[in-house]
Amino acid sequence: xxxxxxxxxxxxxxxxxxxxxxxxxxxxxxxxxxxxxxxxxxxxxxxxxxxxxxxxxxxxxxxxxxxxxxxxxxxxxxxxxxxxxxxxxxxxxxxxxxxxxxxxxxxxxxxxxxxxxxxxxxxxxxxxxxxxxxxxxxxxxxxxxxxxxxxxxxxxxxxxxxxxxxxxxxxxxxxxxxxxxxxxxxxxxxxxxxxxxxxxxxxxxxxxxxxxxxxxxxxxxxxxxxxxxxxxxxxxxxxxxxxxxxxxxxxxxxxxxxxxxxxxxxxxxxxxxxxxxxxxxxxxxxxxxxxxxxxxxxxxxxxxxxxxxxxxxxxxxxxxxxxxxxxxxxxxxxxxxxxxxxxxxxxxxxxxxxxxxxxxxxxxxxxxxxxxxxxxxxxxxxxxxxxxxxxxxxxxxxxxxxxxxxxxxxxxxxxxxxxxxxxxxxxxxxxxxxx
Numbered sequence: 001x002x003x004x005x006x007x008x009x010x011x012x013x014x015x016x017x018x019x020x021x022x023x024x025x026x027x028x029x030x031x032x033x034x035x036x037x038x039x040x041x042x043x044x045x046x047x048x049x050x051x052x053x054x055x056x057x058x059x060x061x062x063x064x065x066x067x068x069x070x071x072x073x074x075x076x077x078x079x080x081x082x083x084x085x086x087x088x089x090x091x092x093x094x095x096x097x098x099x100x101x102x103x104x105x106x107x108x109x110x111x112x113x114x115x116x117x118x119x120x121x122x123x124x125x126x127x128x129x130x131x132x133x134x135x136x137x138x139x140x141x142x143x144x145x146x147x148x149x150x151x152x153x154x155x156x157x158x159x160x161x162x163x164x165x166x167x168x169x170x171x172x173x174x175x176x177x178x179x180x181x182x183x184x185x186x187x188x189x190x191x192x193x194x195x196x197x198x199x200x201x202x203x204x205x206x207x208x209x210x211x212x213x214x215x216x217x218x219x220x221x222x223x224x225x226x227x228x229x230x231x232x233x234x235x236x237x238x239x240x241x242x243x244x245x246x247x248x249x250x251x252x253x254x255x256x257x258x259x260x261x262x263x264x265x266x267x268x269x270x271x272x273x274x275x276x277x278x279x280x281x282x283x284x285x286x287x288x289x290x291x292x293x294x295x296x297x298x299x300x301x302x303x304x305x306x307x308x309x310x311x312x313x314x315x316x317x318x319x320x321x322x323x324x325x326x327x328x329x330x331x332x333x334x335x336x337x338x339x340x341x342x343x344x345x346x347x348x349x350x351x352x353x354x355x356x357x358x359x360x361x362x363x364x365x366x367x368x369x370x371x372x373x374x375x376x377x378x379x380x381x382x383x384x385x386x387x388x389x390x391x392x393x394x395x396x397x398x399x400x401x402x403x404x405x406x407x408x409x410x411x412x413x414x415x416x417x418x419x420x421x422x423x424x425x426x427x428x429x430x431x432x433x434x435x
Contacts, residue, residue: 047087050135052080054095056118058102058143064109072184072231073144081120081136085129098131099123102141111146111186144231146184151191154178155239158195159212162203166248168280169204170320171196173242179214183232191232192219196239208243246280246320253277254291255311255330259299261373263414269333277313278322285316294328300420303372304339307332338375339419343368344386344408346428353393354432360392363401363429369408373416385412390428403429 056079058071079100083093102116117140120131155178157171174196181188196212214234216224253272277292294311301307309330315321346362354360367388371378389407405425408418420426 047090048082048084048132049090049093050080050082051093051095051098052078054079054081054098054100054120056100056102056141058116058141059105060108060145061106064105064145067109068147069108069111069145070148071143072146073142075142076138079118079120079137082132083129084132089126089129093126093129097122097124097126100136102143108145111184113142113144115140115142144184146186148182149185149188150180150182151188152178152180153191153194155214156193156195157241158197158215159210159241159243160199161243162201163245164203164205167205168246168248168322170244170246170280171241172244173240175240176236179239180235181216181232182235183229187229187232190218190224191216191229192221193217194234196241198241204243204245206245208245210241210243211238212241213238244282244318244320246282247286248322249279249281249286249289250276251279251289252291253294253313253328255294255328256296257299258296259417261299261410261414261417264299264417266332271331271333273329273331274323274325277325279315280320280322281316282318285319289316289319292328294330297330297332299417301423302332302334302417303419304334304337307334334372336374337372338378339370339372340378340381341368341370342381342383342386344383344388348383348386349388349390349406349428351390351392351430353391353395355397357435358397358432359435360430360432362390363431367406367408367426367428369426370419370421371410371416372419373413377413377415381410381413381416385410387411388426388428390430392430392432398432400433401429401431403427 056074056077058074060069060071081098081100083090083098098120099122100118100120103119104114104116108114118136118138120133120136122129122131155174155176157174159169159171161169163169179194181191181194193216195215195217197215198210198212214237216226216229216232216234218224253274253276255270255272272294279289279292281289292313292315294313297309297311309332310327311330312327313321313325343366345366346364349362349364351360351362369386371381373381387409389409390404391407392404395404404427406428408426410416410418418426
């Protein structure tokens with residue numbers, strides 16, 4: 001029975017070859033398999049394929065790189081090329097199997113624009129295919145080579161808007177106040193300044209914070225379009241600018257004094273330049289700020305003749321000096337005054353401020369002081385008009401003689417003052433000892 005079944009199966013399988021449809025399908029399948037193996041083993045087949053999107057590599061020489069040269073521009077970033085070979089290999093070739101490089105880069109040794117030839121070559125383990133160099137697209141590339149340069153600029157104010165009548169706008173706290181520009185050296189050198197630009201026709205009547213664009217300018221003050229600086233990068237594209245709206249005032253500049261004799265009324269002897277100052281003030285100061293007070297002038301530094309003193313102009317916080325001057329020149333005309341030296345005896349000395357367990361006596365019998373005043377007034381002065389104050393309160397206890405600073409004042413005269421030559425204090429010698 002088993003043998004009969006096997007015999008029946010053999011007859012059934014062999015009988016398939018007497019079936020015309022089966023024979024036709026079998027023949028087609030066998031032909032395809034045969035063609036596949038022949039094509040795969042035929043190295044002379046000429047199947048072509050275009051490979052695209054291949055990155056173009058441009059590498060400068062080591063010496064050029066050490067010299068700081070960089071590639072800032074390539075006219076084309078990617079290339080395509082045709083490859084030939086047996087269809088199985090070619091079908092699997094992609095952009096990672098081909099390298100497109102620029103030739104002649106070894107000749108680049110300075111900044112400039114160069115045209116370089118391209119060539120394609122295989123990379124990787126596949127070798128049984130051909131690269132058709134004539135099909136390489138593009139055949140050449142243009143590159144821009146330069147040194148990288150960085151330059152820092154302080155952001156300048158280029159803000160435009162309308163203000164209420166009688167008010168001014170002051171731009172403060174530009175943030176950031178400095179920006180860094182980087183890119184090809186030749187391009188960066190064209191930039192002379194960076195400005196914060198903002199323009200509106202609106203009336204701004206109270207403090208406001210705005211966002212301003214940064215703009216590049218050349219040495220003639222002309223704007224450099226960003227399209228001309230494609231490879232230049234700014235560390236910031238915009239800045240924040242605080243606008244402060246201030247009331248404009250014109251107020252007098254007034255000198256102040258120390259050690260001025262009470263009887264000195266010589267306002268006609270004093271001139272101040274500038275006499276007035278243009279000031280921008282917040283509303284809270286509009287009714288308070290009546291004058292600009294200069295740093296005090298010490299009369300002990302004034303001598304006969306013309307005395308000229310330069311004082312820094314100081315304003316309350318929030319106020320802005322709108323004039324060009326940041327200091328004032330005060331001239332005090334003392335041509336009609338004279339100077340006189342007077343010896344003041346120790347009987348005019350007043351010693352105080354020393355410890356209770358100590359005694360202090362004057363060693364100096366007198367000190368010579370210089371007095372300035374109207375000539376006729378000087379003639380009336382005597383040693384009785386002077387008081388020499390020796391205050392030891394801030395002095396540590398000591399034994400023996402010591403020279404200490406003294407304060408000399410005039411009594412009984414309201415127009416003269418003690419002058420300190422070269423600004424040096426007067427001194428006297430005293431003796432301290434334990435009781």
